[in-house]
Amino acid sequence: MNSPYEDIRIVIADDDPMFGKALRDMVRSRFGRQIRLVYDGDAALHLMERGAPQLLITDMQMPGMHGAELVEEVKRRWPSVDVIAMTAFSSTYPYVEIIRAGASDFLSKPFHLEEMEAKVIRVLDARRQREGLIQEREQLLERVRAIGKGGFSGAGSDIRYRVMFESSMMPAIILDPENWHIRDANKAFCELCGSKGEDLRQRDFRDLLGATAKARFAQVADVFARTGRGALSDIAIESDGKSVATVDISITFIGEDGERFVHIACKDVSEQKALQEELAERAAKDELTGLYNQRALRVRLESAVQTARTTGRVFSLISIDLDNFKQCNDKHGHPVGDGVLREAGRVILSQIRGRDAGFRNGGDEFCIILDAADAVVAKRVGERIRQGFAEAESFGTSMSVGVAEYRAPMDASVVLKAADSALYNAKSSGRNTTCVA
Helix, strand or coil: CCCCCCCCCEEEEEECCCHHHHHHHHHHHCCCCCCEEECCHHHHHHHHHCCCCCEEECCCCCCCCCHHHHHHHHHHHHCCCCEEEEECCCCCCCCCHHHHHCCEEEEEEHHHHHHHHHHHHHHHHHHHHHHHHHHHHHHHHHHHHCCCCCCCCCHHHHHHHHHHHHHHCCCCEEEECCCEEEEEEEHHHHHHHHCCHHCCCEEEEEHEEEHHHHHHHHHHHHHHHCCCEEEEEEEEEEECCEEEEEEEEEEEEEEEEEEEEEEEEEEEEHHHHHHHHHHHHHHHHHCCCEEECCCHHHHHHHHHHHHHHHHHEEEEEEEEEEEEEHHHHHHCHHHHHHHHHHHHHHHHHHHEEEEEEEECCCCEEEEEEECCCCCCHHHHHHHHHHHHHHCCCCCCCEEEEEEEEEHHHHCEEEEHHHHHHHHHHHHHCEEEECEEE
């Protein structure tokens, strides 16, 4: 086989033996022979502990450790492993949430095997680009080592080092391994951050990272220190609290004649990341109303419940149904009905904060997750939405609104059922009103 991918190691995890074997045979025929198939998340993790692959292809709904947990655990323990997720339950595992968990790509079942082939090629090609970054970094480091003992001693050595370091097109920094403070930053890195070199020196490198990137870095820093090297993708660089770039980084610990330092090289992937997030966001949005779609509701609600359990912070769920919407469609036609739905979406978005989330839950049903809001606040928001819609709408429809406040030990389904029950009470009370569970 002359495939450029023949040395790639791939693990496939799927609890459907027939489908898993068909997928394995396709991947093996196209990408080499180092393909292993397992039937649950626990088995995949056990196999990877004996030697991590370059790529994991995993189903999301499996016995034992399910796919979402597996993705997070794999990215925590082996950050360089790429992941392609797949599921027949796209309403439970929306694309945007799986990408945020660390997967490189996502496929909804059923799919043609050719679609998976295209996804694997894209992910492996992106991986080869990252490996090219690491090789470029290694070449630079070899040149630095060749300057002289320690790489930082002697005026002539220092001049030659600075010329090479500064002339590199790759953004790079030198850190103190004891405290992660920046010793030096080249011109490309300064331009990336929009800062001067003197302003970066002696700053803690971790202060340049976004919150999520900082947490990921903290999880693997000790591992990288023990192994002497590592790589992380999709790292947000911030300046004055604002994101300025997303980079892939490669890290090398170097010790030469008693001199110890850390070299970090960066590849700016901001445009690729922005495009990926835009596509993920589109996949989670309802095109007609601009609200999140039904697929995103369950995951966001589960996340809100988990946050409430962990922090003790309250949240509320609002359920909304349009009264007389069918009659509106029958009388005025679907274009008018679509206009009514768009108006409902506009009113909802105008009355919620950035940290809240509105959803079109199918048809003429809507939901809103209000962060850090009890039932009193949620009822007030629900009333503003209902009244705002009444002022704007002129085709005989109105809103019935139900409100439920999260209370431990509720789970997501119980919260949703409580809000729906309050909505039913609003309908039973004559419609165009708001009720609280």
